[in-house]
Every structure is written in C-alpha cells, then in structure tokens.
Amino acid sequence: MAIMEPSSDERSPSRRGVLRGAAGLLIGAAAVSGVAATAGCSAFRSKARSDEDELFGELDGKIEKVMKDHAIPGVAVGVWAKGREHVRGYGVTSLANPQPVDGDTLFRIGSTTKTYTGTAVMRLVEAGKLNLDATVRTYLPDFAAAGPGVAEAVTLRQLLNHTPGWLGDFYQDFGRGEDALTRYVTGMAALPQLTALGSTFAYNNAAIDLAGRVIEKVTGSTYEKAVQDLLLDPLKCERTRFFADELVGYRTSASHTVADGKAKFDASGWYIPRSLGPTGGLMSTAKEQLAWARFHMGDGTGPGGVRVLSRDSLVAMRSNPGPGGTLAVELDGMGVAWHLRPSAEGVRIVQHGGTWRGQHSGFIMVPDRDFALTVLTNSESGSKLVSDLTVDDWALKKYAGISNLPATPQTLSASQLAPYEGRYEGQVIFGDGKPVDLRVQLTADQGRLKYRALSPEGDPMDPEPGVPETLAFYREDYVLPMDGAGKPFGSRANFLRGPDGRVQWFRENGRLSRKAA
Template identity: 25%
Template structure:
C-alpha cells in the first residue's frame, strides 16, 4: 500500500469514528490497520467518561476473547515442543478436571478445548479468585457446578470454559502461572510491549474503561467493574494491551508464526493449523471454526477473526491472509461492534476490492415453526421460545446459581438480568433473523445475530444456537 492509499484509509476511518463518538453512540474508539507493511492507528473520543481522559492511539484496553488466540498459541507452543498432543485426553495431564456428568470430562481431548467442541456447559460460570491458584479454583468449581451439553466433537458451541481449562492445563505442563507464561512466551517475542494481565499494570499507563448506556437517559455511564475475575484470564478476562500490540499479533499470524522483529513465536505448521477448518456447523450464522480463530467467509475471501467483550467494551482482531491485511479496534460501549463491523466491510470492499455477497438471498415461505418452540437451557441461562403470529418469540433470562455469580454477571452486563422479548422471522427451516433488521445487516460480523436450530429428533429441535453458543432443549 503506498502512503497516499494509507492516508485515504486513515481519513475514512477517522471520519467514521468521529461521527460515532460525537453522536454519542460510543464515548471513545481506537482502530488500526496494517496492510502490505504500512500501518496506521486512529483514535477519537474519551477513554474514561468519569475522568475525561482522551482515547489515544496508545491507550490500552481489555482484549476480551481476543485472548483466546493467545491461549491457543500457548497450547500449540507446547505441542511444538513435544510436551502436549492435541489428541490426548485432558485428564491425562489434569486428573482433577471433572464435570457434574460422570465420565464426561474423560472424553474431552486437548483439541476439543481449542476448537470449541468440548461440550463444557460453563459459559456463565464466574468463580471469584485471585492470584496463582485462580485457575485451579476454576477447575475445582467445574466438578461441582457445571455439566456437559453434548458429547465432545458432536457439536460446536463457543466455549469460555474450554479455554480456561486450557489455561490451567498450560500451568500444569509448564509449571508457570498463566499470566507469566503469556508475558514470557507471547507478549515478549511478538513485541506486544504495552500488554499486561492485571488492573495493577493497566493503571500505570493510559487505559480505557467500559461504559453502558444509562437506561433512563441513554448517555454512556462508566462500568462499575473494570475486568472479570482472574479465573477468566485465559478466556479473555484479564489481558490488556493496545491496538499496536494486536496489529503485531496479527502480523505474526500473517508471517507464519514469525513476529515483526523476526522472532519465531509459533511453528509454521501450528500457525497454519490454527487457520484451518476444525469444525463447521454448516449454517450461515456460525462461521467455520479453526483453532483459536473463527473463519468468517466474505464471498471467496476468508477473514480470521476474534472479537472480545469486556465489561462495557468490545475489542476485535481480524487477519486477512489472502490480502496481507490486519485490522484491530476497540470501542468502550458494547454497541461498538456495529462500528467495527462497518469498518471491516469498508476495508474489504474499498481497500481490497472484495465482493461481499448477500448472506440472505431469499426467504422461504410456510416454514413449520413447531419444532423450535420450547425451553432451552445452558449454564444459568434459560430461553423460552414460542410461536406468535407466524414468528418465533424468544425470552431470555439469567438464572444465577448464587449471589456471587449474580454480582459478577450483572456487573459484566451493566445490570441486565433479562432481555426483552425478541421476535424472529423465518428465513428457512432452522434459520431465523431478528425481526425489523434489513437483510444486509447480516452480511458481515453481525451474522451472529441470526439464530439457528439443530438436531431435529421426533419433530423437535434439540439445540438452539445464538451468537455461536448452544442452549439445549430442557
């Protein structure tokens, strides 16, 4: 990319970010693009509405689930070193790993942790613990609190629990606490010089906090919780860094595991393995899963991506190997994902010339809705689905296991414990779109808003998939 083209990209991103920040949609936003060796970072707005601190190009933020790429890299480093095998049962190295379903944990392989095919039903399990034993505490809690949603390898369901188990597995294999391992084996060799894993580190430099829209006024109010407990570190609870750090990470994956400074971080084989399809649900709302990466198809172009929610904020990292491009961004309200999706599609269309076809090209008439009505559950989540006026109406509610779980969950969501009823219109059998959205909404990252139903048995769907996560018919 020549400098003139880079300036054009920068100007377009600045225009979009400025409009969103000044309209009040998001207090602050920072985004970066690296293409063909040239890099630009743009920031605008406020990093912290409580202090008025500005969002800067080097402002840090919580990575959220972008961390899952890092955790996967750490596991595959141990595979490269011969200390782990992806097809080994996790309990071989982690004998304390158990679930409430007898024998379920014994069937889970290391590979299942990274490909989100493990079936661990722990997506909202938030034990509170700090320090060196945090992940050990999480594993102990699984055995008494969390079950299994499906047989390992049978389905795909986005799994925070799987990544946290992988983090504890790494501690046992290496004898090193996860935060130290992350800093030593990923941050340092990649060149992520401003990244850390604690609020204590974050407070020493410019760091953004999350915000939620005030129910009464709509104005952004600061989060009451900066980060999730240490028990969620490997899934994305604690790592903090900058857009420049994420661009360096993305460039490492473009270069087959070699960092921008020339340091080999991961073998070419393992870097390639992360990018290959490990499981495909064959439904438009759930892109094929690699290891760590989600593979978003935009026509004939694949975008390796991972987004990450934190309390009141959302980060994203996208790598486009076919076009030597990395895009990273953070916005400090949950709705910032809308702007991130728009910027990504803009880059693909305008900068790379990618044709993005419509994901929804037609609507099937007279879809039988009866197989989908019913109650679906996963860890502390209940979704009631009923047929109303030729549509599905869903009512989701959080059902906390105890007061501690409720405190963490409500802080993470800005006080929400139940969503308002949502109507869904049928696209075809088993696939539904939220009512009122134009079809082009779902062409990009926001295809995750679609809902699908799977495994029809005796005229009833066994699973519901929303946002890549399964709930099972009760």
C-alpha cells in the same frame, strides 16, 4: 463475536449480553499511517497520515458517526491493508477523566485473549510438551466432568475448537490467588453436559480456562507468567498484560454503560476474575493488537527475526475446523482458538473479538488478502461499531474484496414456522457460582418468529436494545435476528435438530438453548 459478556452486577455477565453475544465526544484524536517491515508488537515505524487519505478516510468518518449515534466515548482502530497500516484513536478514555484515545491506549480485549491461550498451546506443542490430540487427563489426571466418559476422552483440541459439549458460560470468581484456575477447574465437575463430546460447536469459556490450566501444569508456572514468557516477551508486547499494576502510567480506557442514549462512566466495569484469565483477561492496545494480527499472518518470527512459531503452526491454527454453526456470522467451525468464517468468494476469514462490561472489541484478518483490522471501544454500545466493522462486510469489501455469504430474509408460512415455535432454555453461572436460567419464547408472527425474552416467572419481557424482536429465515434452520424496524442486526443464528429430525436447540451468539415446549 465473541465473547466475554458484560455484567448485570459488578462482576457477572448480563442477561442481555448472554442472549445476544452489542455521547460521541470527539474532542481528541491521534493517528499514524505507514509501512512496517516486521511483525511483533515493537514493529510500528510510522509516518504522519493525511486526513484526506482516501484509503482510510472513509473508515474514520464511519467510526465517528457510529460513535456519535450510539454514545461511544472512545475508540481505537488498527488496520493493515494494501501494504499500509493505519492506527488511530477517537474520542476520550473516560467521561469521568477525559483524555484523548490513541493507538497506545489500553482497553480490555475480552475473548480475543483466547487466541493467546491457543498460540501459547501451539508453542508448547512445538516444544514437545503438549499434543493437541492427547486427552486432558494426560496432563491433568484428576480432571472431572459431569458427562459419562467425557473427562477420560476430551482432548486439548476439542477444548480449543469449542466442542467439549458441557455448559460453557461458567464465570465463577475464585479469587486473586495463584490457585484461581485450579479451583475453577475443580468447579467444572458440576457443569451439565449438553451435547455429545466433539459433536457440536457451542461457544465455551470454561473449555478455554481448562486449556489455560493445562498450560500451567506443563510449564510449572502461573498461566499469566507462561503467556508472558512464551509470547508477550518474545514479541515485545509491552502493553499487553493481565494485571493493571504492570501497566501503571499508561493511558487506560474506562468502561461505560449506556442509558437513554447517553454514556455513563462505570467504575466497576474494569474488574475481571483471575479465574477467567485464559478466556478473557488481557488488556492491550490497537497498536499491539494489529501487531498480533500481523504476526499471525506472517512467518512466525517476531521483532529482530526471533523465531516464535513456525509458519506451519500458524497455518494449522486457522485450518482443520471442528463442527460449524453460527457465532454472529456463519462459521466453518473453530480452528485452534480462531473462528474460521466463510466468504462468498471462498476466501477464509479468521476472526475473534471480545466483550467485558462496557468494553467491546473486534479482531478480523484475511491472510490470503494480507488484511487485518482491530477495533477497541469503551462503551456498552460499542458492540454496534464492532458489528459494523467485523460482522458486516463493509470493511471486508473495501479492504479485502470479499463479502459474507448471501442471506436474503424470507417470509414463511405458519406451517413452516410451527416446528420452531416454543420456549427455549439456556443457563449461565455468574460470578457468585449461582446458575441462572435464561428463557426465550418464539412464536410465529407474519412470516417470521417473534422473539421474546422471558422473566424468571415466565412472563414476556419488553424488548431491550441489542436484543432482537423477530427472527427472519434466510435458509432452512438459519435466521437473521431483526430489530423493531425489521432491519437485520448483521448477526446470524441457527436451529439444530436432534436424531429424530426435530428442532432441539436454538444457537444464538454461539450458545445453545434447548427447546423445552
């Protein structure tokens, strides 16, 4: 999904998070269900639900089981299906200070923030202040990039569909001042160019931060204030904010790591650099995330009929995808900040989701079937639940009547696997600004590729939770990551070939690793 990665120190994404992209204390729960007439964050007018409600009862049971099995202290979920909404909290906000989670509990939503950045851009497009196909230098004349000719040519649309081609995992912390994004964008000049501009989808946090800086420039405001003025206030999203001091008094879900099958409170997990605001800085609730989905599936009006966007602009955001690939699942490509995902039935799935240290969230909608689901978790292991509900197709089948493209694991011969064998190398820049190389060795093993992460010294590392042990092909160049028991994680990955037809890249969790040997 998608994704701000959790961290191996207080403020940086972990190696495991970059490579893969996932004590159930059920002592408190709250739920609402009913019909809401309007879109927007103040639209919820709900009535009590029965625990025996067949439409949502199976979902509740599934969530509670995964929480118990995978040490997830707290979860909030919101569903809109078959003309009804279901918002519920499960478990507790924190193991250190447990309070029951409900639909108003705050979580970090990570990279779902990107959809707010994209939507703010569309408001400015409608106002005539931005053009998706104009170059970034139209608005930021001093923008610099490492690739020859890239700074002069890259467009706003290419930022939002993740095709600028430079290294995207740039997490450097530039402080809490209002110049954080300006300094971040200046730092982007050193990012290596991996692929030709506009040619290849590769998940790109840096590109979205750059789009946030464009918003600052044309509005004359900070990015956070611009998003509040353009979106949060008109939609009356009172609990969706970038800064914790604006949400004092509201119940907040803490972050938790997991070790030996047990969750542990992580006080450091809540911090996120201001320089990453446009790509992952928002906090929100299940209620307000579900309202965000219903706004995007609606006609562009908010509470009280206030016009926020035209329906045409909303549809345009989930149309005209750029180059496709994989990001947990197969993608048609990215629209304007939305993952556009195919289904076996030909109905488009629109998706995002996000991760920060100890907080995993998922967000999925099918406008043609009037279905949306959001899930927020407060544990490092919450990725399992997010995958089950938004990557796997259980919820899609149950509520929207559609499913993933088929993928049946195959057994390949040694000669068929040989072109894919080798060492693959990627890179991430952590909060301190220092690049870290990430290496994976793939070798043929009983009809599949054995997957081994390598230490900085080049030695194979022991398998760790959330990282595949093998890759099973299901069609040419496309693989299913498998666990130690030979079961698919539910995610998908793929290889890319160069101009000479040889395997050049491995794309996992949307990131590219170059074949080195």
